[in-house]
Amino acid sequence: MTTHATAVAADPTLIEIDLPDGVRDRLGAELAALPDPARNIDWSMARYLQVFAQLPTGTLQQILDFGRHPDTPGVGYVRNAPVDERLPHTPRDGNPSPDKATFVAEGVLLGLTGLLGEPVGFSTEKNGQLVHDVIPVEGGAMTQTNRGSSVFLNFHNDIVHDATGRYDVASPDFLVLSCVRADHDGVAGTYYADARDICRAVDARTLHTLRSPLFRMNAPGSYVRDVAGGAEVLSDPVPMISGPEAFPEVSAAANGVRAMNEAAHAALDRLQAACREVAHEVYLRPGQALLINNRKGLHARSQFTARYDGQDRWLQRTYVRRSQWDIRYRATPGSRRLY
DSSP: EEHHHSTTTTOOOOOEEHHHHHHHHHHHHHHHTTOGGGOOOOHHHHHHHHHTTTHHHHHHHHHHHHHHHHOOOOOEEEEOOOOSSOOOOOOOSSSOOOOOOOOOOHHHHHHHHHHHHHHBTTTTGGGGSSSSOOOOOTTOSSSSSSTTOOOOOOEOOOOOOOSSSTTTTTSSSSEEEEEEEETTTTTOOOOEHHOOOOHHHHHHHHHHHTTTSSSEEEOOHHHHHSTTTTOEEEOOOBBSEEEEEEEEEEEOOOOOEEEHHHHHHHHHHHHHHHHHHOOOOEOOOOOOOEEETTTEEEEEEOOOOOOSSSOOEEEEEEEEEEGGGGGGEEEGGTSSOOO
């Protein structure tokens, strides 16, 4: 895996954005004055757009281009964003903290989100919330979910169970991950493997197999746990990699992929190994965020030790769609959530 501590201008699959101190301070002052965005999300998103439109033009273009062009990097690393002056304890149940007095972190998360698309909530993931608190939860330490900590969270993209049988159709186009609090030991790494790098890393036979519909993805852990009673809910047979050679899309379920023959099983193992070989590695700290293209690549998380003492690792996450029009069949009447 490759670590990028400083800007790597020539790398076509990662951009790094450092906000100047003055920009950070101005954003922080404006965001600290705003209410909890959950009270009126549409007003809040409009206000965040006004705030983030004041970014330096070059920075603003970097983020906008990241979201709209097929040849741009698959991951963006934003540093020196504002943070809340005071934080409550990290919630232990994975739900939003009722004690948070300011919402700077939420503003950074949703402000960046608004430059990429629209936040989307699914009823089977964090109860349809638009801001997800990604926190280790006691009892979930060994799971391949955002509650886990004691095991490596395999390379995956965030998918959504869908009655069509294709779990990649309604999935987010992007994720934004923002760090509220780092883990105790500072060892929790977040990784991103770009599909373009993966395709270059594997041999032609493996790539052919990965492009064949020989895999079935298990539904997300939250769906299996809360809806399916712990039983696997497998997708239709799908390829792991699809799309044009220059702009491939990759899909893999964190909660398990079932290979349909021995060649597919070997290709799946090679895919995970290739991800480890080519991945960018980031250790998120408060004031830092990742912009993740959920179609151009796969992401993962290292294991770390959770203590469940109120000071554990705390990230916030959004699911982002460029448009919700083509998933309007999932709309829930009278709600902004999708089923």
